[in-house]
Each structure stands twice: as structure tokens, then as C-alpha cells.
Amino acid sequence: YMGPSRGRKRRARHSESSVSRLRPVPEFVWILHSCGLVWWKMEDYKLFLAFLASALLLGFLSVVFALVWVLHYSKGLAWDGDFAEFNWHPLLIITGFVFIQGIAIIVYRLPWTWKCSKFLMKLIHAGLHTIALTLAIISLVAVFDFHNAKNIPNMYSLHSWIGLTVVILYALQLVLGFVVFLLPFAPPSLRTAVMPIHIYSGLLIFGTAIATALMGITEKLLFSLKTPPYSSFPEEGIFVNALGVLIVAYGAVILWMATRPQWKRPSEHIFLAHQRIGGLSDDDCRNPDLEFNSDGAARKRNPKSDEVGQRSTT
Numbered sequence: 614y615m616g617p618s619r620g621r622k623r624r625a626r627h628s629e630s631s632v633s634r635l636r637p638v639p640e641f642v643w644i645l646h647s648c649g650l651v652w653w654k655m656e657d658y659k660l661f662l663a664f665l666a667s668a669l670l671l672g673f674l675s676v677v678f679a680l681v682w683v684l685h686y687s688k689g690l691a692w693d694g695d696f697a698e699f700n701w702h703p704l705l706i707i708t709g710f711v712f713i714q715g716i717a718i719i720v721y722r723l724p725w726t727w728k729c730s731k732f733l734m735k736l737i738h739a740g741l742h743t744i745a746l747t748l749a750i751i752s753l754v755a756v757f758d759f760h761n762a763k764n765i766p767n768m769y770s771l772h773s774w775i776g777l778t779v780v781i782l783y784a785l786q787l788v789l790g791f792v793v794f795l796l797p798f799a800p801p802s803l804r805t806a807v808m809p810i811h812i813y814s815g816l817l818i819f820g821t822a823i824a825t826a827l828m829g830i831t832e833k834l835l836f837s838l839k840t841p842p843y844s845s846f847p848e849e850g851i852f853v854n855a856l857g858v859l860i861v862a863y864g865a866v867i868l869w870m871a872t873r874p875q876w877k878r879p880s881e882h883i884f885l886a887h888q889r890i891g892g893l894s895d896d897d898c899r900n901p902d903l904e905f906n907s908d909g910a911a912r913k914r915n916p917k918s919d920e921v922g923q924r925s926t927t
Contacts, residue, residue: 779825
């Protein structure tokens with residue numbers, strides 16, 4: 614028979630071992646509890662997963678529809694100065710400037726990445742945006758090359774004005790984010806001042822990119838559908854209209870996810886508590902036994918600047 618005192622001690626030892634290897638500091642038990650609340654009270658975790666699955670499905674379908682459009686209904690893909698070269702423009706814009714940019718916006722909010730260092734997530738965030746910008750630039754080269762080969766004037770439509778402006782602003786946003794938030798030289802006061810602009814401009818650019826893509830899709834259909842005309846509801850017109858609906862739905866889901874405060878990455882002071890207690894490394898990002906991790910062991914920075922840096926949704 615195990616006495617009540619021995620049973621209580623055994624249960625206590627089991628409870629201690631289940632908390633973590635950092636249990637000796639009493640303060641951490643409260644912080645770990647708070648982390649748990651943030652993780653699951655990330656209100657409606659299952660709802661977040663539903664939105665994420667919807668975003669991935671809508672984005673993937675948008676890319677597939679764009680690919681079917683240019684390969685089946687149009688003249689395929691090539692780099693020869695003809696219509697097949699122009700087809701790179703809508704395909705790369707939808708793939709990079711819409712789909713990949715949207716994923717880059719919400720990458721901080723994926724809860725299973727919260728135990729990864731913030732610096733690593735910044736690299737992923739910036740990397741995805743760089744890929745999106747690269748694809749957008751290639752798409753612009755394709756359309757300018759096509760216009761020049763066919764003696765078509767450049768930059769005369771509203772679509773081209775807004776589109777080029779958005780690409781330039783996107784590049785400036787990427788450079789500014791790299792200098793201010795990724796490099797360790799910017800003072801915390803500058804990060805604090807720039808962060809609201811960074812968030813607002815990122816969401817504005819994303820929304821404007823979607824609007825510009827819809828303008829371009831409509832313009833392309835009006836130019837290319839002659840017999841039968843666009844107004845007679847041809848199969849290609851209906852199919853590409855469905856593509857536009859998918860793009861709008863994808864953008865709506867991304868913007869909703871990016872603006873829900875309960876789905877934010879937890880504040881940096883939670884991660885700093887880990888650093889104070891255990892000095893965890895970036896390798897712990899791949900360790901499922903740990904709840905969270907901080908990049909503070911690799912980079913010594915002002916805690917306030919870290920908290921500012923991780924608040925971005927874009």
C-alpha cells in the first residue's frame with residue numbers, strides 16, 4: 614500500500630517532469646501557462662486552421678486556373694515576343710504577386726512557427742516577398758518585350774499605371790523592411806515609428822495588387838475575345854471570371870487572417886523569459902517537445918525593439 618504522502622510526492626514529481634526541463638524557476642510555470650492560453654486562446658484555433666486551409670485551397674486553385682487559362686484557352690507559354698510570351702504576365706502575377714505575397718503576409722501567424730526564432734521567421738517572411746517581387750519583375754519584362762515586338766504602346770492604360778506603381782512600392786516596402794526590421798542597426802524608436810506604416814502599406818499593396826490583377830484580366834479578355842465577343846458569355850470568359858472570383862476570395866481570407874488580433878504571434882517578452890531561463894537555440898524550432906523559442910541567444914537586442922519587430926502582419 615502506498616501512503617498518501619508518498620502518492621502526493623509521486624504525482625508532484627510527475628507534474629514537474631511534464632512541465633519542462635526549465636521547471637526550477639517558478640516564474641516560468643506561470644509564463645508557460647500563459648503561453649498555453651495564448652496558443653489555444655489564439656481564439657478559435659480550429660477556425661484559424663479552417664481559414665488557413667481555405668486560403669491555401671483558393672490560392673492554389675487561382676494558380677491552377679491561371680495555368681489552364683494560358684495553356685488551354687490561350688497560346689501557351691514561350692519567350693519569343695509573341696502572345697505566348699505575354700501569357701507569362703498573368704501567370705506570374707497571380708502566382709507571385711497574389712498567392713505568394715498572401716502567404717508571406719500571414720506566415721508570422723502560423724502557430725506551429727511560434728517556437729521558431731523571430732529572426733528565422735523574418736528571413737522566411739522577407740524571402741517569400743523577394744520571390745513574389747522577382748516573379749512580378751519577370752512578368753513586367755515579358756509584357757514590355759511583347760509590346761515592343763508588336764509595336765504596341767506601353768503604359769497607356771490605367772491597369773499599367775497602377776500595376777507599375779504597385780510593383781515599385783512593393784520593392785520599396787521590401788527594402789525598407791529589410792533595413793529597418795531585419796538588420797540589427799535600426800534603433801527601437803525608428804522601428805516603433807515605421808511599424809504602423811509597414812503594416813498598413815503591406816496590406817494596401819496586397820489589396821491593390823489584387824484589384825490591378827482583376828483590371829488586367831478584364832482588359833485581356835476584352836482585347837482577345839472577338840469571335841465570340843466577351844459580352845456573349847463565351848466559355849473562356851466564364852472560366853476567367855471564375856478565376857477572378859477565386860482571387861478576390863483568396864484576398865478576402867488573407868486580409869481577414871492578417872487583421873485578427875487574437876491570431877497574432879505572442880509578444881516577445883514570452884520568448885525572452887525562455888531566453889533568461891534556458892538560453893534556447895534555433896535548433897529548438899524543430900523540437901516538438903518545446904513550446905516556444907527565442908532568437909535572443911543568437912542576437913542580443915533591445916527587448917522593446919523585438920516586440921515591435923514581431924508585431925508585423927506583413
